[in-house]
Amino acid sequence: MKLLEEKILKDGKLPGGGILKVDNFLNHQMDIELFCQMGQEFARLFAHKNVTKILTVEASGIGVACIAAQYFGNVPVVFAKKSEAKNLDADVYSTVVHSFTKDKDFTVRVSKNYISPDDKILIIDDFLAVGEASLGLIDICRQAGAEVSGVGICIEKGFQGGGQRIRDLGIELHSLAIVNFTDDGSKIEFVKES
């Protein structure tokens, strides 16, 4: 998506270590105009899927998932919770996800009330790297017997293998921007979806 690629080039930062920092428009400060454009693009890409619900994981996927839902006829959005909260149903689907950014395992949970075998679920997240979070959400959908209609990602880091892991499951994945680093790590380049 050209608008997102331009935004990454203009405002993304490369502090080194394979990190692309986009916290001024995606995952700390959020550019709502851009989110609306991304939401419309997800709706276009997954229009044929008759999505009944959007699933994401706290925290930074929630904004784009909610904005996108408007373009899917205001389907409900469910966000998986990362920490055990007193007021979460005891009866949950859960899965363990490893965060390489934070270097620890955490459990993500979704109440069994909010995913059913009738649902056609679109998973949306802001970032895809190794794919742990998305694969965890796919696991939760499968526990519920729900259909995974697809996975929609804002920025995929093409060199970290998460995209391939999802496509290998036969799941339709669309990333609005796929970035690779140049060999010396000083620049990024964009890859077209295959």
Next chain:
Amino acid sequence: MKLLEEKILKDGKLPGGGILKVDNFLNHQMDIELFCQMGQEFARLFAHKNVTKILTVEASGIGVACIAAQYFGNVPVVFAKKSEAKNLDADVYSTVVHSFTKDKDFTVRVSKNYISPDDKILIIDDFLAVGEASLGLIDICRQAGAEVSGVGICIEKGFQGGGQRIRDLGIELHSLAIVNFTDDGSKIEFVKES
């Protein structure tokens, strides 16, 4: 706001212990149609404030803050982060907030890049009880020298004092529903904003 009050009566649950559970439309599964209505209502209530940015805290405030931002001319939304993340700027405003739900203190942080003295900040959150989270966000705005235009809350628990603490600071607070429990705790009743 009548629509929200009706939704609370229809879908809210009272498991006891002063808890109002609204995770099927507000803070786990999110009703996007309702969020749009709430966003429009916040825009109406704070129309005179020339808001330049919306500030919330992860995770459950993010959805309604993003949807609402669309009705404020797509102002950016910033969410305060609760945990120390590798990819957050070292240079942050931070404050300590006590969570009574989780019975622990946590630090919330906002990068200094994303709040400036020129900003007129509307704080939005899904719930207001004792007021710790909102007061923490107000503290962060003051550290930045930004104006706090107001606080917009979806559901205020009127009996827990948070609303009064914010109003006592001279800050304009609007809660779309203010709930109290009846003496035996078996029912809720709504309070009008004073």
